[in-house]
Amino acid sequence: MSKDIDPANERKMSNLFERYLTVWVGLCILGGILLGRIAPDLAQSLDRMSISVDGAPVVSVPIAICLFFMMYPIMVKIDFGSVVQASKSGKPVFLTLFLNWCLKPFTMYAIALIFLGFLFKSFIGAEAVDLVKMPFGLDLPVGAQHGAGVVVIQEGVKMLQVPLWRSYFAGCILLGIAPCTAMVLVWGYLARGNDGLTLVMVAINSLTMLLLYGVLGGFLLGVGKLPIPWQALLLSVSIYVALPLVTGYFSRKMIINAKGEQWFREKFLGVLTPVTITALLATLVLLFSFKGEVITSNPMTIVWIAVPLFIQTILIFAIGYGAAKFLRLKYEDAAPAAMIGASNHFEVAIATAVMLFGLSSGAALATVVGVLIEVPVMLMLVGFCRRTVSWFEQ
Numbered sequence: 001m002s003k004d005i006d007p008a009n010e011r012k013m014s015n016l017f018e019r020y021l022t023v024w025v026g027l028c029i030l031g032g033i034l035l036g037r038i039a040p041d042l043a044q045s046l047d048r049m050s051i052s053v054d055g056a057p058v059v060s061v062p063i064a065i066c067l068f069f070m071m072y073p074i075m076v077k078i079d080f081g082s083v084v085q086a087s088k089s090g091k092p093v094f095l096t097l098f099l100n101w102c103l104k105p106f107t108m109y110a111i112a113l114i115f116l117g118f119l120f121k122s123f124i125g126a127e128a129v130d131l132v133k134m135p136f137g138l139d140l141p142v143g144a145q146h147g148a149g150v151v152v153i154q155e156g157v158k159m160l161q162v163p164l165w166r167s168y169f170a171g172c173i174l175l176g177i178a179p180c181t182a183m184v185l186v187w188g189y190l191a192r193g194n195d196g197l198t199l200v201m202v203a204i205n206s207l208t209m210l211l212l213y214g215v216l217g218g219f220l221l222g223v224g225k226l227p228i229p230w231q232a233l234l235l236s237v238s239i240y241v242a243l244p245l246v247t248g249y250f251s252r253k254m255i256i257n258a259k260g261e262q263w264f265r266e267k268f269l270g271v272l273t274p275v276t277i278t279a280l281l282a283t284l285v286l287l288f289s290f291k292g293e294v295i296t297s298n299p300m301t302i303v304w305i306a307v308p309l310f311i312q313t314i315l316i317f318a319i320g321y322g323a324a325k326f327l328r329l330k331y332e333d334a335a336p337a338a339m340i341g342a343s344n345h346f347e348v349a350i351a352t353a354v355m356l357f358g359l360s361s362g363a364a365l366a367t368v369v370g371v372l373i374e375v376p377v378m379l380m381l382v383g384f385c386r387r388t389v390s391w392f393e394q
Helices: 021-038 042-048 061-076 080-119 164-176 184-190 195-223 230-259 261-297 301-326 331-342 346-357 362-387
Strands: 050-053 056-060 129-133 149-154 157-163
Touching: 021 261, 021 362, 061 230, 061 261, 061 346, 080 164, 080 195, 080 301, 080 331, 129 149, 129 164, 129 346, 157 164, 164 195, 164 301, 164 346, 164 362, 184 195, 184 331, 184 362, 195 230, 195 331, 195 346, 230 261, 230 346, 261 362, 301 331, 301 362, 331 362, 346 362
Parallel strands: none
Antiparallel strands: 050 056, 129 157, 149 157
16 A cells, blocks of 8 residues: 555545534534523423333433434445454554543543542532433432432432532543444544454454443442443443344345345445434434523533543554554554544444433433534544554555
C-alpha cells in the first residue's frame, strides 16, 4: 500500500445522515428542549407506556420499538459466516477483544469517577439528586438505603433517589462496556482500513456482548454503589442485542435466498436506512424533551459529561493504535482495530440506560452525550490515521 492516500481513490461518506450526524443530534437537542417546553407531559406519558413486572415498569414500549429499528439494520448487515475468517487475522481480533473487554470498561470507570465524582462534582452539584427506576423485582420500604440511593415515592411510584453525578457516572459506565458495532464500519471505511476484518470484529464483538455486557455492567454498577438490576440487564441484552441479532441473521438468510445478495445490499438495506435514522432521532428528541429543563438551567452539564468521554476515546485509541504498531499489524488492520475500541455502541447504551434507570434519568442523558461527541472525535481520529499510514510496515 502506498504511504500516501490516493485522491483518486478517496473514500467519503455517501449517506447524508452519516456526514452530518453531529448536526442532526444538535437539532434533536434543540427540538427536544423546545418540545419539552411546548408539551412537557409528552415524554412522561410515552415512558408510562411500559411493560411492568411486579408493579415496576421495566420496558418502555415506544422506546423499545424505536431502539429495535436502530439495532436491526446493524445486525442484518453482518455476515456471521465471516467469523471463521478470524483465525487468519488473530492479532487484530485479539487486540480488539482485549481493548473492548479487558481494558476499556475499567478505564471508563476510573476516568468518569475522577472527573464526575471529584473534579466536576461541585459544578454538577454535590447535593443534586436524580430519580431513577427501582431495580426490577426489588421491593424496599420508603426511606430504605440501596447502594448510594434512597427509596422515595414519586407520583405514587417508588423510585431511587441517587446523587446526580452518580447517575451521569452510570451512563458513562454503560457506554464504556458497549464496543461499537455500527458506525465503526464507517470509520474503518473512511480510514481505508480492511473492511472484511472490520466486519469480522463487529460480528465477534456482537456475540461477545451477549455474554459479557450484563456481567460487566452489573459488576461495575455495583462497585459504583449504583442499583444492580440484574434481571433488567439480562432483559436489556436480550431485547436490544439478542433479538435484533437473531432477527437479522435469519431475515438476512431468507432475503438473500429469495432475492439474491445484490438486491439485499442495493434495495433492502437502502429501505432500512431512513427507518433507522427516524428511530434514532425520535429517541433523541424524547430524551432531550425530558431533560431540557436540566440542560437549560445548567448548559455546562453537557461539557461535564463530555470531558471524560472525550479523554476515554483518545486514550483507548492511543493504546490500541500503539499496540497495533507494536504487534506489527498492517495499517489496514491497525486502523479499524484501534477505532472499534475507541468508539461506542451508543444505541445499546441508550437503550440500556432507558430500561434500567428511566427515560428521564441522568444516565440516559449521559449516553446521549456520547452520541453528540462521537462523530467529530472519530472523524478527527480518522484524519490522524490517514496521516500516519507510514508508521506501519507496508
